[in-house]
Amino acid sequence: xxxxxxxxxxxxxxxxxxxxxxxxxxxxxxxxxxxxxxxxxxxxxxxxxxxxxxxxxxxxxxxxxxxxxxxxxxxxxxxxxxxxxxxxxxxxxxxxxxxxxxxxxxxxxxxxxxxxxxxxxxxxxxxxxxxxxxxxxxxxxxxxxxxxxxxxxxxxxxxxxxxxxxxxxxxxxxxxxxxxxxxxxxxxxxxxxxxxxxxxxxxxxxxxxxxxxxxxxxxxxxxxxxxxxxxxxxxxxxxxxxxxxxxxxxxxxxxxxxxxxxxxxxxxxxxxxxxxxxxxxxxxxxxxxxxxxxxxxxxxxxxxxxxxxxxxxxxxxxxxxxxxxxxxxxxxxxxxxxxxxxxxxxxxxxxxxxxxxxxxxxxxxxxxxxxxxxxxxxxxxxxxxxxxxxxxxxxxxxxxxxxxxxxxxxxxxxxxxxxxxxxxxxxxxxxxxxxxxxxxxxxxxxxxxxxxxxxxxxxxxxxxxxxxxxxxxxxxxxxxxxxxxxxxxxxxxxx
Ligand SMILES: Cc1ncc(COP(=O)(O)O)c(C=O)c1O
Numbered sequence: 252x253x254x255x256x257x258x259x260x261x262x263x264x265x266x267x268x269x270x271x272x273x274x275x276x277x278x279x280x281x282x283x284x285x286x287x288x289x290x291x292x293x294x295x296x297x298x299x300x301x302x303x304x305x306x307x308x309x310x311x312x313x314x315x316x317x318x319x320x321x322x323x324x325x326x327x328x329x330x331x332x333x334x335x336x337x338x339x340x341x342x343x344x345x346x347x348x349x350x351x352x353x354x355x356x357x358x359x360x361x362x363x364x365x366x367x368x369x370x371x372x373x374x375x376x377x378x379x380x381x382x383x384x385x386x387x388x389x390x391x392x393x394x395x396x397x398x399x400x401x402x403x404x405x406x407x408x409x410x411x412x413x414x415x416x417x418x419x420x421x422x423x424x425x426x427x428x429x430x431x432x433x434x435x436x437x438x439x440x441x442x443x444x445x446x447x448x449x450x451x452x453x454x455x456x457x458x459x460x461x462x463x464x465x466x467x468x469x470x471x472x473x474x475x476x477x478x479x480x481x482x483x484x485x486x487x488x489x490x491x492x493x494x495x496x497x498x499x500x501x502x503x504x505x506x507x508x509x510x511x512x513x514x515x516x517x518x519x520x521x522x523x524x525x526x527x528x529x530x531x532x533x534x535x536x537x538x539x540x541x542x543x544x545x546x547x548x549x550x551x552x553x554x555x556x557x558x559x560x561x562x563x564x565x566x567x568x569x570x571x572x573x574x575x576x577x578x579x580x581x582x583x584x585x586x587x588x589x590x591x592x593x594x595x596x597x598x599x600x601x602x603x604x605x606x607x608x609x610x611x612x613x614x615x616x617x618x619x620x621x622x623x624x625x626x627x628x629x630x631x632x633x634x635x636x637x638x639x640x641x642x643x644x645x646x647x648x649x650x651x652x653x654x655x656x657x658x659x660x661x662x663x664x665x666x667x668x669x670x671x672x673x674x675x676x677x678x679x680x681x682x683x684x685x686x687x688x689x690x691x692x693x694x695x696x697x698x699x700x701x702x703x704x705x706x707x708x709x710x711x712x713x714x715x716x717x718x719x720x721x722x723x724x725x726x727x728x729x730x731x732x733x734x735x736x737x738x739x740x741x742x743x744x745x746x
């Protein structure tokens with residue numbers, strides 16, 4: 252048995268690269284096997300307490316064999332992961348990742364570049380993706396782009412730029428308290444919580460976000476928006492930001508982005524689009540027309556790790572006016588001096604466009620994914636997930652035991668099992684279906700009613716997986732309500 256733990260004196264590199272290579276290939280093969288046979292696994296399984304307890308070990312002062320740690324990974328981590336790689340996973344909005352993306356992630360870790368800045372090829376890879384996204388979304392050549400963790404961070408950065416654009420960049424030194432202006436922002440009641448949090452984090456307070464009612468299709472009510480803006484103006488507020496949704500988190504509704512762009516223009520407000528997963532719908536010809544207003548946005552936040560199938564994490568922000576973006580974040584420091592030649596050349600650096608100085612190579616797994624699969628296949632995947640959502644909607648409609656709460660606007664369907672105490676029964680169904688390992692939906696509330704929510708985002712999902720979800724829901728619902736009168740049901744649900 253080779254001693255892989257041994258490393259060259261003074262470094263952490265192995266003394267025996269050949270043995271290390273064999274072990275590395277074994278680890279790679281294991282992950283290929285995992286992906287190839289993912290359907291043989293439960294979607295998700297609860298972690299036994301004994302396994303959880305294994306993560307309460309003392310600090311590892313002395314090292315151990317790589318192969319031993321790998322065995323620990325295989326036994327304690329791999330079987331108890333999130334489940335979103337599995338085609339039966341429809342919870343929240345989770346992409347499935349891809350084999351090519353996984354390999355690219357390994358290459359990125361091997362190169363280990365810091366994408367905060369400087370002059371090297373990895374930065375050019377990020378710039379290439381920025382350029383592609385400008386083209387894809389119809390943004391001008393002067394637009395800037397940045398990889399971030401996810402849309403929550405991208406929304407925050409966009410709100411900060413919008414705030415600085417209206418208050419002036421002096422606010423970065425003086426703070427918002429120094430301004431007499433009372434700013435208000437607008438998004439629909441269906442907006443993701445990260446928008447509200449962004450207002451909170453940027454010092455304006457979450458109350459500055461006005462939540463506008465939605466229409467029957469869960470899209471922002473334009474009349475109500477105009478009315479709220481006028482009321483706020485009349486009472487001394489300054490409307491500075493309108494946030495449109497390209498795919499709401501609960502139902503996949505797409506706001507009327509064209510009209511929002513017009514209203515924002517009339518009001519002199521910043522127009523931000525939260526396109527966390529929906530924005531990449533532009534890759535599917537049948538969805539793209541509904542997203543036409545995106546090109547008019549001042550900023551667009553979206554994730555490659557959702558519909559783009561790039562392994563976590565890979566959020567992205569596009570900003571129409573790259574100069575405003577830079578002014579909102581650039582912060583000179585002697586140790587970050589820029590040069591025209593040498594390693595410190597190549598301004599603007601990504602650290603000038605966001606809060607992070609050290610940044611990983613998210614761009615590489617995205618670049619690989621886009622190049623290996625191509626936009627056409629990714630678009631087909633997106634269209635297929637929407638087709639599967641329509642199939643799920645049809646299955647729900649044809650069952651007298653199920654009730655549709657929100658149909659398939661994009662790839663999300665919300666439904667429930669008909670029961671005397673529907674909220675409690677359906678919450679329990681979601682848990683039981685997850686624990687069965689057969690499927691993994693999540694839940695939300697539609698008009699106050701608890702819904703089983705399936706967001707079909709994974710490229711591996713097929714009709715058979717949708718059938719399993721429906722059957723597992725029916726089985727759990729029937730079991731939980733079988734012959735049970737209201738009082739008994741109450742008791743059984745408290746078990
Ligand atoms: C519409 C919307 N906005 C924002 C987010 C947050 O994205 P992230 O989890 O990448 O931060 C999500 C997540 O699902 C979302 O659906």
